[in-house]
Amino acid sequence: MNKVYLDYAATTPCDERVVKEMADYWNKNFANPSSIHQDGMRAKQCLEKNRAKIAELIGAQAKEIIFTSGGTEANNTAIKSAAKANAGKGNHIISTAIEHPSVLESLKFLEKCGFEVTLLEVDPYGRVDLDKLTEAIRPQTILVSVMHANNEIGTIQPISDIVSTVKRIKEDILVHTDAVQSLGHIPVHVRKMGMDLLSASAHKFYGPKGVGLLYIKKGTKMTPLIHGGGQEGGKRASTENTPAIAGMRKALEINAQNMDKEAKETAKLRDLFKKKIKEHIPQVRFNGHPKYGLPNNLSMSVKYIDGEALALRLDLEGISCSTGSACSSEKGLPSQTLQAIGLSGEWIHGTIRFSLGKYTCLEDIDYCVAALTKVVQALRNLSPLGDVAHYRQHPVK
Amino acid sequence: MNKVYLDYAATTPCDERVVKEMADYWNKNFANPSSIHQDGMRAKQCLEKNRAKIAELIGAQAKEIIFTSGGTEANNTAIKSAAKANAGKGNHIISTAIEHPSVLESLKFLEKCGFEVTLLEVDPYGRVDLDKLTEAIRPQTILVSVMHANNEIGTIQPISDIVSTVKRIKEDILVHTDAVQSLGHIPVHVRKMGMDLLSASAHKFYGPKGVGLLYIKKGTKMTPLIHGGGQEGGKRASTENTPAIAGMRKALEINAQNMDKEAKETAKLRDLFKKKIKEHIPQVRFNGHPKYGLPNNLSMSVKYIDGEALALRLDLEGISCSTGSACSSEKGLPSQTLQAIGLSGEWIHGTIRFSLGKYTCLEDIDYCVAALTKVVQALRNLSPLGDVAHYRQHPVK
Numbered sequence: 001m002n003k004v005y006l007d008y009a010a011t012t013p014c015d016e017r018v019v020k021e022m023a024d025y026w027n028k029n030f031a032n033p034s035s036i037h038q039d040g041m042r043a044k045q046c047l048e049k050n051r052a053k054i055a056e057l058i059g060a061q062a063k064e065i066i067f068t069s070g071g072t073e074a075n076n077t078a079i080k081s082a083a084k085a086n087a088g089k090g091n092h093i094i095s096t097a098i099e100h101p102s103v104l105e106s107l108k109f110l111e112k113c114g115f116e117v118t119l120l121e122v123d124p125y126g127r128v129d130l131d132k133l134t135e136a137i138r139p140q141t142i143l144v145s146v147m148h149a150n151n152e153i154g155t156i157q158p159i160s161d162i163v164s165t166v167k168r169i170k171e172d173i174l175v176h177t178d179a180v181q182s183l184g185h186i187p188v189h190v191r192k193m194g195m196d197l198l199s200a201s202a203h204k205f206y207g208p209k210g211v212g213l214l215y216i217k218k219g220t221k222m223t224p225l226i227h228g229g230g231q232e233g234g235k236r237a238s239t240e241n242t243p244a245i246a247g248m249r250k251a252l253e254i255n256a257q258n259m260d261k262e263a264k265e266t267a268k269l270r271d272l273f274k275k276k277i278k279e280h281i282p283q284v285r286f287n288g289h290p291k292y293g294l295p296n297n298l299s300m301s302v303k304y305i306d307g308e309a310l311a312l313r314l315d316l317e318g319i320s321c322s323t324g325s326a327c328s329s330e331k332g333l334p335s336q337t338l339q340a341i342g343l344s345g346e347w348i349h350g351t352i353r354f355s356l357g358k359y360t361c362l363e364d365i366d367y368c369v370a371a372l373t374k375v376v377q378a379l380r381n382l383s384p385l386g387d388v389a390h391y392r393q394h395p396v397k
Numbered sequence: 398m399n400k401v402y403l404d405y406a407a408t409t410p411c412d413e414r415v416v417k418e419m420a421d422y423w424n425k426n427f428a429n430p431s432s433i434h435q436d437g438m439r440a441k442q443c444l445e446k447n448r449a450k451i452a453e454l455i456g457a458q459a460k461e462i463i464f465t466s467g468g469t470e471a472n473n474t475a476i477k478s479a480a481k482a483n484a485g486k487g488n489h490i491i492s493t494a495i496e497h498p499s500v501l502e503s504l505k506f507l508e509k510c511g512f513e514v515t516l517l518e519v520d521p522y523g524r525v526d527l528d529k530l531t532e533a534i535r536p537q538t539i540l541v542s543v544m545h546a547n548n549e550i551g552t553i554q555p556i557s558d559i560v561s562t563v564k565r566i567k568e569d570i571l572v573h574t575d576a577v578q579s580l581g582h583i584p585v586h587v588r589k590m591g592m593d594l595l596s597a598s599a600h601k602f603y604g605p606k607g608v609g610l611l612y613i614k615k616g617t618k619m620t621p622l623i624h625g626g627g628q629e630g631g632k633r634a635s636t637e638n639t640p641a642i643a644g645m646r647k648a649l650e651i652n653a654q655n656m657d658k659e660a661k662e663t664a665k666l667r668d669l670f671k672k673k674i675k676e677h678i679p680q681v682r683f684n685g686h687p688k689y690g691l692p693n694n695l696s697m698s699v700k701y702i703d704g705e706a707l708a709l710r711l712d713l714e715g716i717s718c719s720t721g722s723a724c725s726s727e728k729g730l731p732s733q734t735l736q737a738i739g740l741s742g743e744w745i746h747g748t749i750r751f752s753l754g755k756y757t758c759l760e761d762i763d764y765c766v767a768a769l770t771k772v773v774q775a776l777r778n779l780s781p782l783g784d785v786a787h788y789r790q791h792p793v794k
Contacts, residue, residue, distance in 0.1 A: 010432050013424035027410035035407050037717040069466030072625040072635035102625030102634055109624050210607045210638030227506050228469040228499030237499055238469035241607030320434040
């Protein structure tokens with residue numbers, strides 16, 4: 001049986017060069033970077049070199065980068081710390097209805113602590129409206145958190161415009177961007193984009209799991225989420241995960257070198273995938289912005305069938321994909337993102353997400369289209385829903 | 398030049414078998430354990446197998462273990478979450494003056510949030526007095542946090558007695574134990590010891606950096622430190638660090654198999670090390686409990702010289718050791734632990750910590766004793782301090 005992995009947005013395999021990069025750190029260059037001996041100093045030097053390189057790749061200064069255990073911790077730190085450190089200025093936070101659970105749940109937690117949260121609505125493609133953002137800003141607003149690219153439908157937000165809109169109204173409102181889905185895939189330059197805080201996660205761009213980063217613009221007040229030793233400039237205690245940090249640097253470096261080329265190739269494959277689906281399967285819709293979208297995302301909704309059943313059937317054909325996002329899949333709730341873009345329950349119910357990666361090839365797409373066509377027809381034949389009878393009488397060829 | 402690593406308490410190299418164990422996870426069994434496809438299910442199964450094995454090795458149930466990014470996050474989670482989730486019952490927390498910075502700084506943070514903290518004094522060997530503990534307990538006490546073994550001087554606390562003392566007075570006071578220095582080195586059995594919360598870190602027992610665990614006794618109320626997806630039973634969001642967790646399980650398994658034998662061998666080497674130091678170097682003292690101490694810890698204070706200078710000179714001889722602990726070494730403050738055991742400034746100033754490991758051999762000790770003797774004499778010859786003149790006239794042979 002063919003095996004086709006189309007769940008790169010959930011996690012990516014480590015690039016072989018990343019695995020190699022980490023090798024030295026397990027039991028050769030393994031010392032604690034806080035140790036004062038030469039072994040420790042060597043570990044520290046590598047750590048700082050990796051920090052400097054990562055900073056350079058996203059347009060930051062080395063001191064503006066702290067390492068975390070992943071995107072979730074980075075988002076939690078950004079939001080909770082920025083809120084608490086700036087609580088003296090106000091208690092209002094603006095975000096969107098389609099953020100990742102690590103943002104939305106952090107905000108819910110802050111609401112319990114007395115903060116007020118406004119979640120902006122988005123348009124049918126998942127984009128934030130700048131006028132609505134402007135209207136939402138209050139004198140008490142201290143933080144605006146908007147993701148760079150959505151994990152479920154791939155829509156890219158106009159972050160630079162969001163930042164300038166916010167800063168024009170009130171310079172000292174912090175802007176945070178969850179770039180977990182975008183960093184390593186599309187250009188991210190913190191200085192040009194202008195945000196104060198940016199989160200990312202290595203395992204979304206062929207780096208290892210268990211490591212992420214948080215960009216904290218120089219001068220931004222922060223309360224650590226994790227207290228202890230003085231690591232990471234006092235902003236995040238814990239012995240630094242030196243192998244994974246080296247792996248993340250390597251992964252980001254590799255991706256930066258080939259980003260444009262890979263993005264184009266991936267988008268081409270994705271567009272072909274879409275085209276073939278449209279040719280073979282009636283009553284489907286694609287979600288996300290047709291222009292401002294991640295090159296690797298293909299979120300589709302198929303009428304009259306259940307997305308989970310579809311994903312499981314595809315799985316039996318050797319195809320790995322997601323319903324909604326892996327991050328919230330265990331909860332079994334309807335996707336908040338799909339609701340926010342105004343999808344009806346019927347479409348939401350039949351949604352699956354394919355996410356392509358650098359190892360995806362044309363054969364994968366062809367195989368997947370054939371399997372999808374077969375599986376959709378089989379499920380529709382079983383479906384007790386509405387005018388599905390039509391499909392029984394006029395089977396899709 | 399010889400290279401002798403005697404800083405195993407700061408961090409350990411990964412065991413080769415641990416590195417091998419993780420290999421499959423980088424780009425073969427790499428899926429997100431929350432994904433619903435077979436790749437995800439396989440990752441999930443491995444994750445849960447590793448959780449069950451780790452739980453078994455410490456006498457817990459699988460559901461009582463959550464994985465964290467390390468000991469610091471585990472300590473932060475235990476303390477902050479237990480405090481916040483139980484704030485309705487009271488606001489008083491008891492700990493000791495010799496805890497790791499991740500505990501002490503978490504407590505300082507809680508003090509700012511309205512909690513009251515009592516730090517118990519310890520005896521000259523670093524042990525908690527059960528009578529003083531009893532006296533400190535108030536009707537408002539909700540949490541007692543006492544480390545299993547101290548990171549600087551190796552002293553082991555009577556945790557079982559501490560737990561029973563606390564529970565006898567007030568059953569619902571939670572007891573947390575920081576077992577970062579002990580797990581994998583001396584027996585840890587949560588059911589027998591009786592605590593409600595226990596933290597540990599893989600890189601202290603030949604596992605990888607960036608992963609730790611928190612035991613949370615069934616029924617213990619917790620507020621997550623990191624919010625987001627529903628991973629880890631809703632207690633800690635983030636894509637699970639599957640390679641590192643597998644590595645931690647392997648490391649713990651290896652250590653469990655050889656624990657008694659290794660502890661005895663290490664203690665024997667350590668005792669020989671001590672004996673030889675006493676024979677060759679006058680005016681030294683050893684810190685920590687002579688009976689209740691970690692087998693691998695040798696904290697010593699050398700009069701008339703500076704511990705940092707000593708460590709740096711030893712480093713030039715190829716020997717890696719610490720002054721105090723790596724975790725606080727960057728802050729440059731005198732060790733709180735050494736102050737708490739009543740050491741005078743003179744002794745504190747001249748303290749270094751050797752920590753042995755499973756790769757330490759007799760030759761390492763002999764080499765280290767010779768280097769230490771040479772370096773101490775050289776530094777004392779330079780020292781402007783008090784009766785050091787004596788050593789110039791009667792050089793140590």
